[in-house]
Amino acid sequence: MNDIVNIWVYLSASPILSIVITITGFLIATRINRLAGGSAFLHPVIVAIALIVAFLTLVETSYEQYFEGAQFIHFLLGPATVALAVPLFDHLDRVRLMFWPIIIACFSGILTAALSTIGIVLLMGGSRETVLSLTPKSVTSPIAMGIAEKIGGFPSLTAGLVLVTGAIGCVIGPVLFRLLRIRDHSVQGFTMGLAAHGFGTAQCFTISSVAGAFAGLAMGMTGMVSAFVLPVLVKVLGI
């Protein structure tokens, strides 16, 4: 028994355990999602987070201890954000073709997302930290976390809420498109990418490649524009 405790103490201090837990949790979550028929309610990332939180609570490991190892996976978000420039470059011709509609839709969407979130949270009496952590909720995680850090929210809370937003968007989006009679795949894609970032993009690639391309474009644009606009907006509103 003592041996097992010693081994556990040794492993807890090494990054290998956190990395194995993270990848294992993600693969199990992917399998669960596939068994559930790819439902947006059981998104692999959400399921993986739930599994890992449950496991860490069970073995009484703190988030700080876990993150000490998991930071090596987390670090790759930086270069992955830079890598978003490649799909953005691939769709430059489309951007030129629909330049102004895309710009106007992009700014209106970002302002709607931010102002409605701030308004609802303040109306319902949420705390300042909640407001600031929720404001970048429609922005893709790596950028949203950076924005939350800059404006004074909790990056880790933002990351989780961004993921939940993505799953919600994947459920609501198709229903709204039917109600509004939006059939154009490029419009559907851009809308999903703006409101539901990577989750929306992944879902759009299952509709058509045009929808997926426009979703990826919207995700990249929303991220970049939000990074410039949201810190200024928060300052102007004096939150």
Next chain:
Amino acid sequence: MLYGFLVLLICQLVGELIVRYLDLPFPGPVVGMAILLIALMINGGVPDSIRQASEGLLSYLALLFVPAGVGLMVHFQLIAADGLTILTALVLSTALTLLVTGFILNRMAPDAIEKDQKG
């Protein structure tokens, strides 16, 4: 592939330096993305190794969110206190955002394509 990965890291490094130096209000990797985009536009194409490194990283993008997402466990108290507010804001605001964006783009996009064809 390794060359491409190095390019991504250097773009991020330069981005972080610019943000630090100019005290800008946005994250370093975003500036790195802008730098890479401009570089690709000047170059007029995506070199194979950069495409490989980018597509490799982006295909595992979902996995990369997990460590930060597990951080939700630290905020159990805040989530418990503001739970209903958070959920209401997420659902209503996401619906509103989809509605506004979809409506505006749907109204404007066909016009833009028509004009483009005429011009």
